[in-house]
């Protein structure tokens with residue numbers, strides 16, 4: 001657990017995977033050389049030529065407020081287009097309970113974007129139907145993301161298989177749960193919480209900024225998948241839908257984090273899963289948090 005002002009931040013793990021370095025088209029092993037002492041092991045394995053990729057949610061607990069940021073891959077879901085999430089059985093809800101939270105305690109589910117690994121636990125299978133997992137929560141999602149992914153609105157080039165996360169994890173929420181559809185740039189959406197547009201990886205992706213008592217945490221979703229991108233900010237992942245825009249957004253987030261000293265909490269880093277950005281010559285370096293939330 002990490003504290004930001006009066007808020008507690010916990011990481012709710014679903015699964016930790018190996019991701020081949022083909023994640024980045026520009027990957028070369030020599031990129032590891034400047035950071036080999038801390039990068040090999042916690043984040044990268046030369047033996048298997050793969051990165052550590054965590055799939056998790058971030059939990060914010062305030063005195064009167066419980067917020068979940070993203071909902072990982074989910075259980076029991078058919079995922080022919082994403083086999084790693086196909087018919088999964090994960091300890092996600094047990095891990096949430098271990099942090100002291102039951103699904104009905106969650107007040108808000110903030111969805112940074114609507115990719116398969118960020119919406120899964122929106123719903124769970126009950127008597128053969130997809131029902132909201134967090135019955136008392138307001139689910140918050142971006143208008144741009146909804147427009148882009150809804151198969152009934154064309155879902156711009158998406159196959160039926162690729163639209164399954166929308167069908168079983170977003171549509172039932174629109175039909176059955178409390179929903180707030182946002183622009184993704186709202187200031188003070190909740191006390192101490194702003195949204196910041198971070199388009200590129202997904203067109204309507206938004207960051208969540210938490211500020212209290214002089215502390216700041218920025219939940220940056222998939223602006224970066226691996227800390228090696230801090231050193232190679234022009235690298236976008238193969239999952240990024242608009243790589244040019246993703247690179248531009250990454251540059252602005254790195255500049256902001258280096259200037260403010262805020263804690264960055266990405267959706268997929270290994271190691272301690274979050275950290276800080278420092279200026280380093282013409283570029284930046286990553287300083288992992290000593291505490292893993």
Ligand SMILES: [Zn+2]
Nearest residue numbers: 115117222267
């Ligand atoms: Zn992701």
